[in-house]
Amino acid sequence: MNNTPQSNNVLEIRDLSIAYEPGKNAVNGVTASVKRNSITAIMGPSGCGKSTLLRAMNRMHELYPNIRTKGDILLDGQSIFSMSVIELRRKVGMVFQRPNPFPNMTIYENVVAGFSLNDIRLKKSQRDEIVENALRNVTLWDEVKESLYRKGTFLSGGQQQRLCVARAIAFNPEVLLLDEPTSALDPIATSKIEDLLGELKKKYTLVLVTHNMSQAARISDDSMFMYLGELVESGRTGTLFTTPKDPRTEAYLTGKFG
């Protein structure tokens, strides 16, 4: 093994290609890495393959039998394709573009949904602790502690999204994948989530797909710029934004497309 588990790179993506239809790669030969306890932003114009790349990292594509994946992704040096998909998804959590709390569950049940869905039995006291911790971590506790037993869908969009983050971190994953988590939210809710992500990177490694360049500049440590399925450029966010190497990156950053 060339990576020890404590290596600085949590994820190593190796020559990854993904096709929804035979012969048409939505992600084409991407090689990249994601550093521990950092925020890595994936940027690029609409349709360039950001979500497709992100969803490969917890093997979401396997839900759809027509999608073909080539190449490899290593998590702590081990190929994610050699792990059990359930173990992988517990280590690599996901937050979606639109807040999607389970409508048939209360706020409390939503936070511990990862446990109940996996038939993991916990004592009431353990569950209470997990719920309180997760909700405190997403700064939602004070807002919802009086209404834990109401449906999660009663919350505002921003609160729902924080609830979804709480649900994802209740399992204490290593990596959190976020696909445009603020694109459905207003500016105030967005800045709350951004603050939250800054806090969360102390404990977790975050991979953030975003359309919003200033968001990437504000909160990410590293950035990847994708164009037409290819990874054009990646590196420290500061460097990539001030001195892009590729003319396509520069064109995107100056608003020429996307």
Add this chain to the structure above:
Amino acid sequence: MSGDRVTKVLLFISSLTILLLSAGIVISLFGGALPAFREFGFRFIISSAWNPTAGSEEYGAMSFIAGTVITSILALIICIPMAFSTSLFIAEYYNGTRTSGILRSLVDLLAGIPSIVYGFWGFYALRPLMVATGLTDQGFGVFTASLVLAIMIVPYATSLSAEIISMVPAELKEAAYSLGATRREVIFSVVIPSARSGIIASFILALGRALGETMAVTMLIGNANVIPKGLFAPGNTMASVIANQFGEASGLKMSALIAIGLLLFLITALVNYLGKLIIKRFA
């Protein structure tokens, strides 16, 4: 008049027509049923007498109410596991595959077969099988009728449930998968709870169909005007007795048949109302 107003008036007239039509049906049912209710009072509903002999005429609806309710509920009980598992298979497990497409078309095909053809099949194929089991002498009876009735309502319940199940948003299922849930856990903890009220509604719709189904049941239930003595005994349903007897009926007997029609209408309306209540509670 502007086009907008014309549309408005036309829509108003057609809704009014429908309203008047239904009111007309109810009024003429009431009018026709009145002599029977005058003669027998509330006893008409709870009595199981059916004696058309002139002079000692006596009619009661209970045999037929019992026949209708028993066959429909039995059919529903047989239908639920079949329709539920088929709809899960079509809309979730094999959704989007060729197998699912073929199965979907087969279900639609089943829904399109005329009632009388089911009756024929039951008469010539199922009845001899029932005789062979030794449970009944001639193969007619409640169970035979319910079995055919179940097969007839399965397509409705299945295609409606499948529709509801495939409407569960992919993002909810993906959220559950992203938490490490297995397929079974996603289906039982996310898909079914989200689709629950719709699934219940589809079974209530199926029950509504079973209550009013006439031809196939008439051919198989044995047409005995008594409360069925068991699952394999003959009986009669409300729809069947009307279909069988209204041709030669007149006077009080005709009124009794119309009264049975009115009761069937009320029972069906009640079932639909209960269905709506259930949907409201879960939605």
